[in-house]
Amino acid sequence: MDLQALVDAASTRDWDADPDGTVSLAVVGLGNYARNVSIPAIEAGDYTDLGAVVSSDPEKAARVADAHDAVVLDYEGYAEGDAVDAYDAVYVATPNRLHLDQIRTAAGHGKHVICEKPLEATTERAVAAVDACEAAGVTLMTAYRMQTDPVIRALASFVSAGGIGEPTKAMGEFTFPVLAGSKGPGQWRLDAELAGGGALMDVGVYPLNTTRYLLGADPGAVEAMARADDPFGDRPADPDSPRFADEHVHVLAAFPDGVVGEFTASFSGEADTWLELVGSDGRVRIENAFVPDGERTVRISSDAGEIEFSGVGANETREEFDYFAHCVLTGTPPEPDGRDGLTDVAIMGAAYEAAESGSRVELTRR
Incomplete structure (x- = not known):
């Protein structure tokens, strides 16, 4: 392409x-x-x-x-x-x-x-x-x-076709100052029992899942660090759960073929969201990557040249629901199916385990 x-x-x-x-x-x-x-x-x-x-x-x-x-x-x-x-x-x-x-x-x-x-x-x-x-x-x-956004889908095809050579690493961030709006510290996102965690579960899943989609691959192991200050950090009632409402989390993910993933999610700090994929022959960077109906800026450098574009694509939330309905009407299984969602929950659970133990956690295919 x-x-x-x-x-x-x-x-x-x-x-x-x-x-x-x-x-x-x-x-x-x-x-x-x-x-x-x-x-x-x-x-x-x-x-x-x-x-x-x-x-x-x-x-x-x-x-x-x-x-x-x-x-x-x-x-x-x-x-x-x-x-x-x-x-x-x-x-x-x-x-x-x-x-x-x-x-x-x-x-x-x-x-x-x-x-x-x-x-x-x-x-x-x-x-x-x-x-x-x-x-x-x-x-x-x-x-x-994101998997139904025409921009992300086109980038997935471009990467799959060797547009940046062999992928070597992926990096992404999603910072969402969760207390900056009308919701205070009593909101469900800061209740680890309801949310299953904190920033990783709520916004970190975006760079994680989008990278999995762009690479067409899942990580085999993760390492992580997480921390939280008041009013974050409440642990769930289940004493066997290591989860807490993480304010900041940093995850390293080992993908196949030596590809390294590095993702950061935060519930405080200046709002930002971006994703970058680096390959042997180029790179793709997406600014304003995960904001609903946001105008994304895509920068690509590759053997084919360099390009920057924005203002293309469509409202990806409308695309998401139309895509789902299209699958129902045509009897087509959706690409982001339940097992895709299950995989991310398992990866994030492993990341929390790694943050708690300070050790690398291996993942098994579910």
């Missing part, structure tokens, strides 16, 4: 077979992200619409439902199958440790599922989520919007 072909591909859906029909989604959990990012993307989609909202807050649910002509359900009604004909699939956007229960409910109703990342708070619960959907014969997609 030459550089102009790469830019052209970064504006194109390489998966769209233009199927007939739409998929109506029930949104489970109405936090800020679901209301202000996901639901507008669902409503803007070519293959999606909003069928129902599920919340424990009846006033919020009614307000959102009225704005989008959707059915309102509380969690009890959702579990019991009320208004089950109002939607075809479920989008799970609750705190991480609640994902499994909502996925099991959807699978029990025979509904396909797209679940926010990380798939669950622990590896064992992520395994149970995958098993529930496989047993029910429904699709489970982990909501990795």
Whole structure:
């Protein structure tokens, strides 16, 4: 792929077979992200619409439902199958440790599922989520919007075709000052029991998963360091869990063929997000890499020349939901499926173990 072909591909859906029909989604959990990012993307989609909202807050649910002509359900009604004909699939956007229960409910109703990342708070619960959907014969997609972004997909093809030679290392950062907004230290992201960890689980998963996607490979071992100051650092009630709400975490990941991954995630500090992939014959750097609907700047140097571009691609959150619906309509397994999400949960669990023990932790294929 030459550089102009790469830019052209970064504006194109390489998966769209233009199927007939739409998929109506029930949104489970109405936090800020679901209301202000996901639901507008669902409503803007070519293959999606909003069928129902599920919340424990009846006033919020009614307000959102009225704005989008959707059915309102509380969690009890959702579990019991009320208004089950109002939607075809479920989008799970609750705190991480609640994902499994909502996925099991959807699978029990025979509904396909797209679940926010990380798939669950622990590896064992992520395994149970995958098993529930496989047993029910429904699709489970982990909501990795970066894997549906035309820019990232074009870069994956470019790297796979040898665009930067043999990859040698990957580096990435996602710093999100979690206390800078309206949410204080009581938010669920700082509750290790609900979140499964801290910065690594919430934002570190982005450079980790995107690197796995670009390389088409998984790490075989990890090392890590993590620290937290007040109000971060609360440990979960489970005494056997090494997890805590890490404020800063640094992970080294050993990928196949000697490729080294180095990822940093933080819940405090100046906001930033970038990813860089280095090869024997070039490099790719993505600035503003993981901000929802952000204008990414891509810089490439390779044997084919140098190029910088931005303002191409599409709203990757809309792409994510359209891609999921396309998979449902065409019977196509999604690339970021439940097992993809499970792999990241296992890698992050190993990173926490490595940070706790100060030792390298080997990973096994799940």
